[in-house]
Amino acid sequence: MQEQIKYDYLTNYPIDEVGVEERVARLNSRSIKKESKIQALKLALSMIDLTTLEGKDSPGKVIQLCRKALQPHSELPGLPSVAAVCVYPTMVPVAKKELEASDVKVASVSTAFPAGMVKLSAKLEDTRFAIEQGADEIDMVISRGEFLKGNYNFVFDEIAAVKDACGDVHLKVILETGELGTLENVRKASFLAIHAGADFIKTSTGKISPAATQPVTLVMLEAIRDHYLETGKMIGMKPAGGIRKAKQAIQYLVLVKETLGAAWLTPEWFRFGASSLTNDLLMQIVKQESGIYQCTDYFSND
Amino acid sequence: MMSDFSNTTQQNEDQVNGSEKPTSPNSGLRLDFSSFWEYSDAPESKDHVEIRDRYEHFIGGTFTEPVKGRYMKSYNPADEEVIAEFAEGTSGDVDSAVKAARKAFGKWSKIQPKERGKYIYRLARMIQERSREFAVIESIDGGKPIRESRDVDVPLAAAHFFYYAGWADKLEYAFPGRKAEPLGVCGQIIPWNFPLLMLAWKIAPALATGNTVVLKPAETTPLTALKFAELCRDAGLPDGVVNIVTGAGQTGSSIVSHPDIDKIAFTGSTAVGKIIQKLLAGTTKKYTLELGGKGPNIIFEDAPLDQAVEGVVNAIFFNQGHVCCAGSRLLVQESVADKFIQKLRDRMETLIVGDPLDKNTDIGAINSKEQYERILKYLEIGRQEGATIYQGNNSLPEKGYFCKPTIFTNVSQSNRIVKEEIFGPVLTIQTFRTPDEAIEKANNTPYGLAGGVWTDKGAKIFKTGAEVRTGVLWSNTYNKFDPASPFGGFKESGLGREGGLHGLYPYVNLKQT
Structure with a gap:
């Protein structure tokens, strides 16, 4: 078997944007009904990284979010809890205490989220602090300016250094695809992050518009697939920001199912970075079980 | 009924090659697309559909019993059950349809073009x-899967009528300085792969230019044409402008040989096209023929590979491969061939083969028993020719004519499966080393209907486009249709163009004024 093209971040890998959009449109035409819908709604709920990342976050707000994470809707006791709660480093101890007895993970953003415009030592300090506070997962940002300049080695080294600081703690690398401009850059950044040590790749901070989109997610899933088929190593995926409706979440799951297959359809390998999505999923689950849509006031806003 | 060749050949070959590293397409790493979360059935409802048990010819504005009283049956290829009976047209039926069309022609050709457009x-x-x-x-x-009939066939058919309706009162702009006169009565014979869409391609330009028509749908798919007849009646279209005569080859032959028909438009196989051409030689009838193809789909190493995989799926698995312009010959550059084929195989696993009425079905039923057997015959020929067959692990329904998406590798230009039109979900894959070799292989066929080219370089697209001898060449996409775009073949793929301004020419006599 002769060697053929290798996938890496230094080789250009052409991507046709129109073609990607057509593929997404075709996947969106999948009709998910009955049992498969209920299964998808519950699965999506279990994959949520329930997120609050605001300057005004306080322990009170974070505690409220953690309670929601543990028990999304008390009227339906059989529901899964969400995958994780995602907060700023200073809020990690609060969340950790609330979630201690559960499987719900605490994820912390770090590396001077969301812009990342500080020197590497500060990013590493930020990361070590979050881990000391008890974070199970670290969501870092890449230096988009350096990436767009073509300074790939700089970005690579930063990610590798953060990964080193993380040790066994799960590292999610945020590409901030809304700032990368082209799908080819998204592909390149995905491979760069994967090769530098990312456990997960993540679309967005949620602070830049557009945040997660399906075309971007598809390109990242395809990068994960190609890397898996080349090395046998699985990488996780997290679209974040802009996913508010259950219908969108199901469309994302279809993307995962038909690009990566069943192995990735678990919170271990796929997450949604979202907050308002939770209530829409709950509303649809209640609708599926009872046959009626309930008023939004029946669902807690957290 | 199943066409289930196992892929053991391929697996054995993998073991022989035995790559140590888990980094090649032979690594044995597999993605699991089938387990854990399966889509529930999502069938489209049939409640709103009315199909009569028996249909007659539509002649002179009324449903008319066949002269000899003979009927044929139309089957549902997904369950092999009879759907309805329809009249078998004889020369007597054709004759009365032509008479009705001739009678209607006088008035229809003279009404205000704007009214015709309406x-x-x-x-x-x-x-x-x-x-x-x-x-x-x-x-x-x-x-065909409901996804396609709903999203492609029917909207495109409507779009063709809209497009040519617009030309009806603007013919003086289509042919400046010349007067476009209608020909008279047009005999139109259409195939079974896109029944309603082909009807639209034929009837819309004919009516817009002031002709009247006698149309024969294929004997396996007459129902939408007969539904369209009901629609002509409900629309108040003057009697005799559109006549539908059903039947098989003999009926078509009566249309071709009828002395009072001025033009024949035929879409179908090259073999039948040649017979028609012989029958028409020496007559004054005009004709257009849209015939078979063996479309080359060329993937260069700098192509957007993941999107090209999707393009190949659209090129060969669209409508079960029953597409005259299907990209049935894949030519892929050697440097990316293995990766590309691996991606294509993975994509094939996610194609859902089954009930045409399920909204999630990607590949429906093979149109008829005859065609199904023809495809199976070609699968056997391919194996005998020493090609390597690969089919997905797609599950097939117990009943009906279903065929798994199939690719043949290890084939060459001299193989029958590479040379002959299979008209099924069967792709042959050849490799090439240089652009010249790709173009040479692409052109090395008696056909020349359509093809595709995939590359990131604009210049390469134009160079390939200039050298590949096909009526249509898509770049970085495949099987895209628009009523404004002319369609037709080079070489043995046909004569004349349908669609666009070009599609008006075959229906008019131009007079210098």
Whole structure:
């Protein structure tokens, strides 16, 4: 078997944007009904990284979010809890205490989220602090300016250094695809992050518009697939920001199912970075079980 | 009935090659697309659809019993059940249809062009209004997935009527300085792969230019044409402008040989096209022929590979491969061939083969028993020729004519499966080293209907486009249709163009004034 093209971040890998959009449109035409819908709604709920990342976050707000994470809707006791709660480093101890007895993970953003415009030592300090506070997962940002300049080695080294600081703690690398401009850059950044040590790749901070989109997610899933088929190593995926409706979440799951297959359809390998999505999923689950849509006031806003 | 060749050949070959590293397509790493979360059935409802038990010819504005009283049956290829009976047309039926069309021609050719346009617009709107009904019948009668009949066939058919309705009162701009006169009565014979869409391609330009028509749908898929007849009646289209005569080859032959027909438009196989050409030699009848193909789809190493995989799926698995312009010959550059084929195989695993009426079905039923057997014959020929067959692990329904998406590698230009049109979900894959070799292979066929080219370089697209001898060449996409775009073949793929301004020419005599 002769060697053929290798996938890496230094080789250009052409991507046709129109073609990607057509593929997404075709996947969106999948009709998910009955049992498969209920299964998808519950699965999506279990994959949520329930997120609050605001300057005004306080322990009170974070505690409220953690309670929601543990028990999304008390009227339906059989529901899964969400995958994780995602907060700023200073809020990690609060969340950790609330979630201690559960499987719900605490994820912390770090590396001077969301812009990342500080020197590497500060990013590493930020990361070590979050881990000391008890974070199970670290969501870092890449230096988009350096990436767009073509300074790939700089970005690579930063990610590798953060990964080193993380040790066994799960590292999610945020590409901030809304700032990368082209799908080819998204592909390149995905491979760069994967090769530098990312456990997960993540679309967005949620602070830049557009945040997660399906075309971007598809390109990242395809990068994960190609890397898996080349090395046998699985990488996780997290679209974040802009996913508010259950219908969108199901469309994302279809993307995962038909690009990566069943192995990735678990919170271990796929997450949604979202907050308002939770209530829409709950509303649809209640609708599926009872046959009626309930008023939004029946669902807690957290 | 199943066509289930196992892929053991390929697996054995993998073991022989035995790559140590888990980094090649032979690594044995597999993605699991089938377990854990399966889509529930999502069938399109049939409740709103009305199909009569028996249909007669539509002649002179009324449904008319066949002269000899003989009927044929139309089957649902997905369950092999009879859907309805329809009249078998004889020369007597054709003759009365031609008489009705001739009678209607006098008035229809002389009414205000704007009025003619109004009727055609009305037909277009009514197709849209009844689109769900047309889509469901198309899927039941022909086996194509509802996703395609709903999103492609029916909307495109309506779009063709809209497009040519617009030309009806603007012919002086289509042919400046010349007067476009209608020909008279047009005999039109259409195939079973896109029944309603081919009807639209034929009838819309004929009516817009002031002709009247006698149309024969294929014997395996007559129902949407007969539904369209009902629609002509409901639209108040003057009697005799559109006549539908059903039947098989003999009926078609009566149309071709009828002395009072001025033009023949035929879409179908090259073999039948040649017979028609012989029959028409020496007569004054005009004709257009849209025949077979063996479309080359060229993937260069700098192509967007993941999107090209999707393009190949659209090129060969669209409508079960029953597409005359299908990209049935894949030519892929050697440097990316293995990766590309691996990606294509993975994509094939996610194609859902099954009930045409299920909204999630990607590949429906093979149109008829005859065609199904023909495809199976070619699969056998391919194996005998020493090609390596690969089929996905797609599950097939117990009943009906279903065929798994199939690719043949290890084939060459001299193989029958590479040379002959299979008209099924069967792709042959060849490799090439240089652009010249790709173009040479692409052109090394008696056909020349359509092809595709995939590359990131604009210049390469234009160079390939200039050298590949096909009527249509898509770049970085495949099987895209638009009523404004002319369609037709080079070489043995046909004569004349349909669609666009070019599609008006075959229906007019031009007079210098």
